[in-house]
Amino acid sequence: MSFRRNGLSFAAVVAAATVSGSAMASTINQNTSWTIDRSTSTTKYRVVAYGDSIYAGYNGGLTSVARRAAPVVQGEYLAKTWNTDVEVIRRTKSGAKADDIYNNKIVSERSYMQDASTRVVLFEMCGNDYLQARSAFSGQSGTCDYSGLEAALSACATYTERAMQTINQYATTAKVKIVSNIYYPGFNADNVQTGCKDASTGATVNKQTKFLPLLARSNWRTCSLAEKYGFKCADSFAEMMAADYDSNGDGQIDSAAIRYKAGETESAYVTRITTTLRSTLRDSNTHFVNASTSYDYLQSDDTHPTYYGTTIGVNIFSGSGSGTGAPQFTDAQVVDGKNPEWNKSGHERMGWEGARSNPATP
Template sequence: MTTRFPQFLAALALLTLGAQASANTLTQNVSWTIDRPNTSTKYRVVAYGDSIYAGYNGSITSAAKYSAPTVDAEYLSALWNADIESVRRTKSGAIASDVYNNKIVAERSYMQDSSTRVVTFEMCGNDGLQARTAFKGQSGTCDDSVLTAAENNCKTYVAAAMDYINANAYAGVKLKVISNLHYPGYAADNVQSSCKDPNTGKTVNMQEKFLPSLARINFMMCDTARQKGFKCTDNFAQYMGADYDSNGDGQIDSDALRYVAGETQASYVTRITTTLRSTLRDANTHFVSSSSSYDYIQSDDTHPTYTGATVTAGLFGGTTGTGAPRYTSFSGGKSPVWNQYGHERMGWAVSTYNVATP
């Protein structure tokens, strides 16, 4: 027990430092196998990332069993009629460089296993959160360099991660996917800054400041994926847009917001921040119809909601377990709860790229 005391203090700090939590890290690794009846064939999904893929739920000892990668594993199990092992190698609180160096590179053996068929990753959320905290803490003249640095760091490590996965993943991998960023705290950011714009001398609206930066990051993720043979799960569109046509333009909002392969950054940013801005909604209230909504974000206003049990993940190690699928088939490729929880929505979105055979 004494050998874990420093780790305990670090993990405790993750929960108690509030806004500074993103500067601390907590390893949360899980391996969970969807054990399908009447088959012994097993393939692997490997997911690298931070607290989002970890299924972080505010605990230093547990995480969601069905975070997005394991939700995808359940879809794959039905599609391939096989057992699917969901391997999550994650570190809550990690910035992009940490995910790249200490998970993707240092733990490459998981994607090199001959059973691996899908490799997916997400990163940069903590770079953005730390930059937002730094900007909000400014007084005097606003300094955008913290946001620019987060964008540049994200660009560097997203590209590096894709190159490394392309060079090191098992040759039989059928699908490589990156998940981009939702906007946690969208509604809460609709307030004025303490600092003042250097040109106008006036305070700035936080939401107006952060949305273009996030849009540039999300465009970069999806466009780099297009160039490097990855698919891009557009979580921003899935979380921030309703599942009906709220503005009468003939498109379902969540579809209209999605990245379009080959478009320019300027076109994408304008579409998100101006053209379709009126359709953006805080993911705490994700409308699946004009009269029905679900909460995609936990009470911390950051992490996706989930359903079902938790597993040991964090201070006292990780879980390696097996369980029967919750659903053995999917009508229309969607589970009954595909749009009711943040992790279910993200896992379904990843699954839309699944290939027909392993």
């Protein structure tokens, strides 16, 4: 049994925090504020999320975004835990590369995390660096040039580290700071040969085989930097890219088995992802929650996460939108830290993963 949510025609798609899809040079601000208003509270705390079209909740258009993108999902879990109102500020730029997010969101818009009510700061970046590098690489002929892919990896690590340093400097009231690594939509689509040939072998290169180790190296570095700077690492790759049951009989749930492990070397992690457990990796369009039921975690653009519920209108000129509403789910519906939709769409899954690091008190 398979389910697709929020399927959209591929129109006006902007590059995202992933390694699949068509990279575009243009960017667009999609900044929103959504307040989760609990009837039992008049106290309000803030979650600030910086990033690109993933945290924006991009849904295929320019005049609305998903209300329940991952930061709002996480904020709703937080509101229940604290029994307070939670304002989720998303300062995002769809199509932006890591340097753009760092300079024009995290640094230039640092005032949002400097607010005394801030308790959680989230960020994600780098996907558009890889999208553009991947697009350029895919168009090559002759001898393959891998320098663009390596440059994207270097830029990702550089600006991820700078982002952590800056957030540590300015988010002085935050109880927790979280970075999300990146998943790999288009995993199945990339299982094709390139038009260029490797200089050593003289043969064409399988895109998936080339890109997966690059992504693994990137995700290891993101989570390793998180350890260094006191951040939590939300492992979106693990939550999006493997099943929630033991498909290979090794005694481990697949999605848990591929998670980043603190203290593991980069080489060991890359080997585990690309060789040891590679057979358990699955395209996010078919995320199996058990052996017989799967959900579609990607919209029809094969890039952006699916989402549950409604949207927030965004002004096409200012790029801003806001709103207030009661929690989507009652306290009684959240059982063992999971709402009824927690594993049925991409954004719900990413938001639940982030919520695993929510502080117990404000």
